[in-house]
Amino acid sequence: MRPEFETFLARLxxxxxxxxxxxxxxxxxxxxHGLTVVECAALERIDRVGLELSARSFAHKRALKASGRRAxxxxxxxxxx
Amino acid sequence: xxxxxVAVVEAxxxxxxxxxxxxxxxxxxxxxxxxxxxANLDRIDVVEVIAEEQFxxxxxxxRALETLAKHVPLLVHGVALGPASTAPVDAxxxxxxxxxxxxxxxxxxxxxxxxxxxxxIEIGHLxxxxxxxxxxxATAANLSRAAALVGARPMVENISTLMEPPASDRSxxxxxxxxIAASGCDLLLDLHNVHANSLNFGFDPLDYLDRLDPxxxxxxxxxxxxxxxxxxxxQRYLDDHLHDVPDPxxxxxAEVGARVRRPLTVxxxxxxxxPPMSDLLWQLDRARAALAQGRLRADRVGASAK
Numbered sequence: 001m002r003p004e005f006e007t008f009l010a011r012l013x014x015x016x017x018x019x020x021x022x023x024x025x026x027x028x029x030x031x032x033h034g035l036t037v038v039e040c041a042a043l044e045r046i047d048r049v050g051l052e053l054s055a056r057s058f059a060h061k062r063a064l065k066a067s068g069r070r071a072x073x074x075x076x077x078x079x080x081x
Numbered sequence: 082x083x084x085x086x087v088a089v090v091e092a093x094x095x096x097x098x099x100x101x102x103x104x105x106x107x108x109x110x111x112x113x114x115x116x117x118x119x120a121n122l123d124r125i126d127v128v129e130v131i132a133e134e135q136f137x138x139x140x141x142x143x144r145a146l147e148t149l150a151k152h153v154p155l156l157v158h159g160v161a162l163g164p165a166s167t168a169p170v171d172a173x174x175x176x177x178x179x180x181x182x183x184x185x186x187x188x189x190x191x192x193x194x195x196x197x198x199x200x201x202i203e204i205g206h207l208x209x210x211x212x213x214x215x216x217x218x219a220t221a222a223n224l225s226r227a228a229a230l231v232g233a234r235p236m237v238e239n240i241s242t243l244m245e246p247p248a249s250d251r252s253x254x255x256x257x258x259x260x261i262a263a264s265g266c267d268l269l270l271d272l273h274n275v276h277a278n279s280l281n282f283g284f285d286p287l288d289y290l291d292r293l294d295p296x297x298x299x300x301x302x303x304x305x306x307x308x309x310x311x312x313x314x315x316q317r318y319l320d321d322h323l324h325d326v327p328d329p330x331x332x333x334x335a336e337v338g339a340r341v342r343r344p345l346t347v348x349x350x351x352x353x354x355x356p357p358m359s360d361l362l363w364q365l366d367r368a369r370a371a372l373a374q375g376r377l378r379a380d381r382v383g384a385s386a387k
Contacts, residue, residue: 001215001248003167007200009211009247014202042211042248049311050244050281054208057243057319062205 005039012051013058023048103344104372106365109158109351110149117358122153124362127188129156129348136177143184150185156300156346157182157190159235163197164223165210165260175230182231188346191236191269191300192227194220194260209242212249212256221263228266236299237266241274241306241320245282253278254292267299272333273320273350277306280318286329290336300346301337303330303368322352326364331371338375339382347372 008030012019022029022043030040107127108118118125128149135146149155159178164170182190195207210216228234239257249256261268270293279286305324308316326349334347347368351361 010199010202013204046247047244053243058205
């Protein structure tokens with residue numbers, strides 16, 4: 001597997017407009033990104049439901065990280081301990 | 082009293098039905114659980130801390146972590162290294178991991194068999210790498226680099242996924258077994274991830290366990306999840322760490338106990354919607370009972386074979 005394939009997958013997970021174009025025409029979009037014939041064929045068989053759910057899950061995780069929701073002051077408990 | 086309660090009582094009340102003395106059971110450290118964990122260290126053998134949450138911590142937070150390490154053995158668990166990639170793992174992240182491991186001196190450190198970034202794109206979480214020979218080799222090389230820099234091999238964890246990674250030419254368990262063999266790393270077996278993937282992709286979780294080398298399983302993760310709906314009528318099962326450990330996962334833990342003879346570290350992961358600490362401790366007791374039951378079953382089979 002080539003790094004270009006990995007990068008394209010990462011784009012599919014994170015870029016909604018690209019994902020929409022890809023789902024409308026998988027081979028054409030993959031070819032536009034310079035992927036090989038074998039890579040394009042693999043992407044044509046992609047699990048579309050799984051791709052959408054994965055993208056949604058990853059977006060949720062990125063939003064959580066961006067909001068800094070995890071408390072950082074846990075050590076206060078320990079300093080009292 | 083249900084079957085699970087009976088199992089807990091039996092496990093706690095019988096010398097024959099107790100987990101191996103070297104087995105350890107614990108929780109992932111969460112700020113919301115801090116007080117509960119510290120008040121119940123007599124029932125918690127080990128605490129797992131998320132590595133990335135300690136990076137860039139203040140000096141007071143660092144001292145607090147060292148204080149925690151004096152009271153209970155710690156594990157360091159990474160979530161953002163992303164060794165399952167053709168790209169080399171980030172040396173800067175590895176250096177931070179190495180410093181944390183030096184400071185905390187955990188029983189072991191661990192990381193996921195996942196891809197988290199590619200090119201300049203941060204995926205945001207753990208993505209399954211295409212299961213091919215190339216990613217086995219690349220992952221083993223990354224784990225070797227990590228072991229050299231941190232000074233210890235990580236245990237590596239199987240991940241849950243909502244999609245089969247495209248371009249894969251082998252099953253998940255074949256890919257994981259090959260990475261384990263090529264890297265020399267032991268497996269942190271997340272049983273809820275096995276459960277979730279078996280529901281989503283229709284494989285038999287017992288067959289999955291049978292195909293792992295039991296000698297290479299060193300630790301266990303337990304968690305919960307829920308069904309999610311798609312735009313159509315389809316459902317998939319999500320590993321969300323927001324629900325209690327479901328019954329089939331305890332059954333899998335018993336199966337692990339029947340297969341694995343070495344001492345195991347079992348961690349219950351809970352990231353939110355926290356129940357009372359008593360509920361989490363009860364789930365740990367159920368885990369103790371399940372592992373003990375599996376081990377007892379193996380002992381009986383071994384005794385009857387003699």
